[in-house]
Amino acid sequence: MPPPVVSNKIYVAGGGGSRAASAVEEYDPETDTWRVVAYSQRMRYGCIGAAVDGVFYVIGGLKIGGASGNGAGGIEAHVYASSMDLYDVEARVWLRSRAVPGGGCVVAACAVAGYVYVLTSHVVELSFWRFDARRKCGGGGDDSSEGFGEWCKMKSPPMPTQIRLDGTVRFCCVGVGDNKVILVQVVGCIDDLLRRSGRSQRGFKDGLVLVYDSGGGEWSRGPDLPEVIRRAACVSVEC
Structure with missing residues (x-):
């Protein structure tokens, strides 16, 4: 997933190593320089970034050194997987963290039109x-509970709930325009999904493309990725 852009700068968080995993790094294209602007209390990898209204969101991922096991480390890693940290770029402060309702593991995220x-x-x-x-409530650094809106559950992507999603399946999503979310299956295999389109093959490989229209609240099937494109990263470019 491409890193998010805030105020014409690129922000990156998470990664390998204890120090790098908690750092928020900023790239300034005008000066062609990187610098560390903050450190998070969570050291994680595999997280996803998004940006809205001057806030850099660090979403999901797993705890460095605590991604597996049955002890407290494993439990904490699970909490990381559904967490969302908010960094106010202008005020240079961390706002109150949020958690995705219902838990689970965040597998894709993006920003569209203020959401x-x-x-x-x-x-x-x-x-x-x-x-x-x-x-x-305007101003940077507002950390009050009323500073942002609430979570709202939307219609799930049209995938059969009886199909077990293999741990190797990965998704990427990107916002397009003012009301579209493009979800792409970029890694892995989901059995039986082709049956929904009238085909009987098993082992549906990478390339499924689904489009969510926030205006109508419905999902639709887009053309699959070409076979030559795999392990894809998605980005929207406005012209």
């Missing part, structure tokens, strides 16, 4: 959520 859309996996099904990221 953050999050797709979470619960092993046997997917859920789709929208967070109202538009500031209600």
Whole structure:
């Protein structure tokens, strides 16, 4: 997933190593320089970034050193997987963290028209959520509970709930225009999905494209990615 842009700068968070995993790094294209602007209390990898209204969102991922096991580390890693940290770029402060309702593991996220859309996996099904990221009280550094809107559960992507989503399946999503979310299956295989389109093959490979129209609240099937494109990253370019 491409890093989010805030105030004409690129922000990156998370990664390998204890120090790098908690750092928020800023790239300034005008000076061609990187710098660390903040450190998070959470050290994680595999997280997703999004940006709305001057706030950099660090979503999901797993705890460094605590991604597996049955002890407290495993529990904490699970909490990270459904968490969302908010960094106010202008004020240089962390705002109150949020958690995706219902838990699960965040597998894709993006920002569209003032909202953050999050797709979470619960092993046997997917859920789709929208967070109202538009500031209600103005100014940077507002950390009050009324500073942002609430979570709203949206219609889940049209995938059979009885199909077990393999742990190797990965998704990417990107916002397009004012009301479209494009969800792409970029890694892995989902059995039986082709049956929905009248075909009987099993082992549906990478390339499924679904389009969510927030205006109508409905999903539609887009053309699959060409076979030459795999392990894709998605980005929207406005012309």
